[in-house]
Amino acid sequence: DVKVTQSSRYLVKRTGEKVFLECVQDMDHENMFWYRQDPGLGLRLIYFSYDVKMKEKGDIPEGYSVSREKKERFSLILESASTNQTSMYLCASSFLGQSSGANVLTFGAGSRLTVL
Amino acid sequence: SQQGEEDPQALSIQEGENATMNCSYKTSINNLQWYRQNSGRGLVHLILIRSNEREKHSGRLRVTLDTSKKSSSLLITASRAADTASYFCATASAFNFGNEKLTFGTGTRLTIIP
Numbered sequence: 001d002v003k004v005t006q007s008s009r010y011l012v013k014r015t016g017e018k019v020f021l022e023c024v025q026d027m028d029h030e031n032m033f034w035y036r037q038d039p040g041l042g043l044r045l046i047y048f049s050y051d052v053k054m055k056e057k058g059d060i061p062e063g064y065s066v067s068r069e070k071k072e073r074f075s076l077i078l079e080s081a082s083t084n085q086t087s088m089y090l091c092a093s094s095f096l097g098q099s100s101g102a103n104v105l106t107f108g109a110g111s112r113l114t115v116l
Numbered sequence: 117s118q119q120g121e122e123d124p125q126a127l128s129i130q131e132g133e134n135a136t137m138n139c140s141y142k143t144s145i146n147n148l149q150w151y152r153q154n155s156g157r158g159l160v161h162l163i164l165i166r167s168n169e170r171e172k173h174s175g176r177l178r179v180t181l182d183t184s185k186k187s188s189s190l191l192i193t194a195s196r197a198a199d200t201a202s203y204f205c206a207t208a209s210a211f212n213f214g215n216e217k218l219t220f221g222t223g224t225r226l227t228i229i230p
Contacts (some may be wrong), residue, residue, distance in 0.1 A: 004158070031215065041157075042204065042222035050215050058220075090158055102147050102166070103208055103216035107158030 003027075004108035006091050012114045019078040021111050023091030030095060032074035033105065034058075034066065037088040046089075049074055081115045088110050119207030121166055121221050122205060128227040137224040140185075148181055148209045150190050153202045153223070162203075163190075170225045195228045202226070 007022035025032065031050050035043040035058075045058030047066040055066050063085060067075045074093075078085055089112075092105040123138045139148070147166045151159040161181045165172045166186065172179045178191040192199055202223045211217040 033218075035220070038224065043220035045217070045219065048217070055118075056211075102149075102164055104149065104161050104164060104217060105151075105159070105206075105218060107151075107160070108154070109158045112156075 004091055004093050004106050006089075006108040006111045008111050009109065010112050010114075012116065013081050014080060014116050017081050017115075019081050019113065019115075021076040021078075021089055021091075021113070022075045023076070023093075024072055024110055025074075025093040025106070027093060027095070027106065028071070029093035030071070030108075031093060031103065032068065033092045033094075034074065034076045035065075035092065036060070036089045037090055037110075041088065044095065045060050045075065078113075081113075086113060086115045119192070122203070122224045124224060125222070126225040126227070128229060129195060131195055131197055131228050131230050133195055134220045135195050135199070135226055135228075137190045137203055137205075139188045139190070139221055141188075141207045141221075142186065143207075143209065145183075146210055148179075148188050149208065149218070150177075150179060150188075151204045151206060151220075153204065155201075159204060169176075174216045192226075195226075197228050197230050200226060 004025045033048040034046045049055050049068045059062045065077045091108040096104050149164045150162045153159045163174045165179045176193045181188045204223045206218045206220045209218040
């Protein structure tokens with residue numbers, strides 16, 4: 001069973017702390033994504049990566065950075081956490097050209113981050 | 117910027133009835149996808165319709181796409197209590213290196229009343 005695993009389901013951090021959210025996929029997918037989900041705003045794309053060491057800004061990259069040193073791992077970094085970064089963070093991966101011939105995402109279970 | 121907007125934001129129906137959700141978007145797309153999310157969990161892909169298709173079926177799901185109106189609908193027939201979830205449309209647009217970028221809407225919260 002293919003999987004996207006997010007290392008933490010729940011995190012509580014303090015303002016100003018550096019936060020790492022880890023995501024690992026076992027499907028040999030090239031593409032990986034980080035979204036944040038907030039009530040009434042749906043999912044918003046933070047960063048994505050189409051290959052190792054590649055990264056592209058999404059719609060709301062401010063306050064975040066990412067790292068992709070290995071194909072299976074995509075990390076989201078909050079350099080200095082702020083209260084407005086309290087949210088559900090969702091990682092996803094995909095392989096363009098799979099049977100549907102399109103970019104279909106497989107999601108992790110999510111990481112709920114609270115910044116105090 | 118948000119691409120897809122779902123309508124209604126919330127929907128409650130009796131078990132056995134049909135549920136219809138709508139999605140509107142703003143720019144040209146390669147395909148449109150629907151995802152489901154159970155409370156507090158990640159999203160699961162349901163169905164994909166390409167820009168040159170008008171209708172697609174999968175089990176109890178029926179999706180339509182009208183590119184001239186930039187809109188799509190998801191119909192769930194003979195609803196069950198287990199269909200209670202949030203449903204999101206996602207539009208796929210071309211991006212670098214022959215890849216696609218998915219942009220999600222705000223979702224419809226569906227509640228099936230037993």
